[in-house]
Amino acid sequence: MAQKRTEVRFKQYTLNNLDEIFQLQELTAEQRFELEVVAQVFPFKTNQFVVDELIDWSNIPADPIYQLTFPQRGMLHDDEFNRLADAMRGGNGTSKQLQQIVNEIRYSLNPHPAGQMDMNVPELDGEKIEGVQHKYDETALFFPQAGQTCHAYCTFCFRWAQFVGIDELRFSAPSMDRFVRYLKAHPEITDVLITGGDPMVMNSKMIRKVIEPLLDPALEHLRNIRIGTKSLAYWPHKYVDDPDAEEVLDALSRVVKAGKHLAVMAHFNHPRELEPPIVAEAAKRLQVIGAVLRTQSPVIRHINDDPGLWEEMWRRQVQLGMIPYYMFVERDTGARDYFAVPLARAYEIYREAIRNVSGLARTARGPSMSATPGKVEIQGIAEVGNEKFFVLRLIQARNSEWVQRPFFARYDPDATWLNQLSPAFGESEQFFHSQLRKGELEGISGVTRM
Ligand code: SF4
Numbered sequence: 001m002a003q004k005r006t007e008v009r010f011k012q013y014t015l016n017n018l019d020e021i022f023q024l025q026e027l028t029a030e031q032r033f034e035l036e037v038v039a040q041v042f043p044f045k046t047n048q049f050v051v052d053e054l055i056d057w058s059n060i061p062a063d064p065i066y067q068l069t070f071p072q073r074g075m076l077h078d079d080e081f082n083r084l085a086d087a088m089r090g091g092n093g094t095s096k097q098l099q100q101i102v103n104e105i106r107y108s109l110n111p112h113p114a115g116q117m118d119m120n121v122p123e124l125d126g127e128k129i130e131g132v133q134h135k136y137d138e139t140a141l142f143f144p145q146a147g148q149t150c151h152a153y154c155t156f157c158f159r160w161a162q163f164v165g166i167d168e169l170r171f172s173a174p175s176m177d178r179f180v181r182y183l184k185a186h187p188e189i190t191d192v193l194i195t196g197g198d199p200m201v202m203n204s205k206m207i208r209k210v211i212e213p214l215l216d217p218a219l220e221h222l223r224n225i226r227i228g229t230k231s232l233a234y235w236p237h238k239y240v241d242d243p244d245a246e247e248v249l250d251a252l253s254r255v256v257k258a259g260k261h262l263a264v265m266a267h268f269n270h271p272r273e274l275e276p277p278i279v280a281e282a283a284k285r286l287q288v289i290g291a292v293l294r295t296q297s298p299v300i301r302h303i304n305d306d307p308g309l310w311e312e313m314w315r316r317q318v319q320l321g322m323i324p325y326y327m328f329v330e331r332d333t334g335a336r337d338y339f340a341v342p343l344a345r346a347y348e349i350y351r352e353a354i355r356n357v358s359g360l361a362r363t364a365r366g367p368s369m370s371a372t373p374g375k376v377e378i379q380g381i382a383e384v385g386n387e388k389f390f391v392l393r394l395i396q397a398r399n400s401e402w403v404q405r406p407f408f409a410r411y412d413p414d415a416t417w418l419n420q421l422s423p424a425f426g427e428s429e430q431f432f433h434s435q436l437r438k439g440e441l442e443g444i445s446g447v448t449r450m
Pocket of ligand 1: 149150151152153154157158159160196197198230267
């Protein structure tokens, strides 16, 4: 008989119990204050596993996992930081005024990029469906209400706005009913991505409540259920010795038992996150129930902007039976001035890393920007005559006719996002721009779905 393991409990840290992170006592008072200032704007939460197992405390503040989970001074511009710091030091009035400064800064940081709030939300019976996005024909995203937080928050996260407590920036579904009705009316949807936050913060009972309605025989056209999660990196105990671990695995296994594909879209940002032996154990347990693990991450300055790290990460993932899936570009939101890597550099990192790994790891696509028209991949940098160009293509698009169509932009070594690229060969705009405008005006072409 298998021996019962000792259960472990999840312990989190926020600004309220920072003192319990003993290693933080090494910080100077000024460093500690900076952390507290920046954490007024960006969400901050970490946990004992990250603090004890992943961060190299002999190397802070440069340590990549420290950069990944602890707010950094450089995430705010000097003027923003100084305004906030003055207000916090008491030089600038009440907590209401402080909150006003915080909100002003938050709203200036493009909290919902790529039209997430206004362009991707579908309608049912003439009303928008809360907590659902449908951007690409075959895939719908579902944001369960109970999954809109994470085991720890990533400093670079493009969904940071969901975690900061401003009501109108929250995005989540209170129940499954309307989503299931929408799915029934849309046989073109083959994939549902359950996402967050991190849906794997949910306990087994909640996971079951989300998954079981999707297994309804009337949803036969739904073939793949994907779960976007960072839990394998931030809380692998979830699948091993958390008090609820067996029930969680059982809830997930129902997808496979119902004849559907269970895809765990695992977020790993740095090879160190794959080192603890419990990560391999958690991955194995998911694979035993039939899940396929695919991996993704953006390229992030201060964290993983080095081809050697990507090589190492992809090699280790393949060794653990995971499939490298996406290298993303850091999105145009939040503290992106601190984290963004120029597109040209991101492409070089991808190219250098991918050419050094075996074919099994060359499944990773990218670098890809999740932009308004779709997922734009940088395929290469080409030289024609004496001029350089970015060669681009949409690997996913609002209009499926745009998929795989190559297009070109003038080379710009500093550009960090699609909207900073000028079309090449004398064009005034890219081929999808006029259709996007038309879609916005008429409410068609996959921009607002009915
Ligand atoms: S775990 Fe994912 S959703 Fe949560 S903060 Fe990190 S990147 Fe964002």
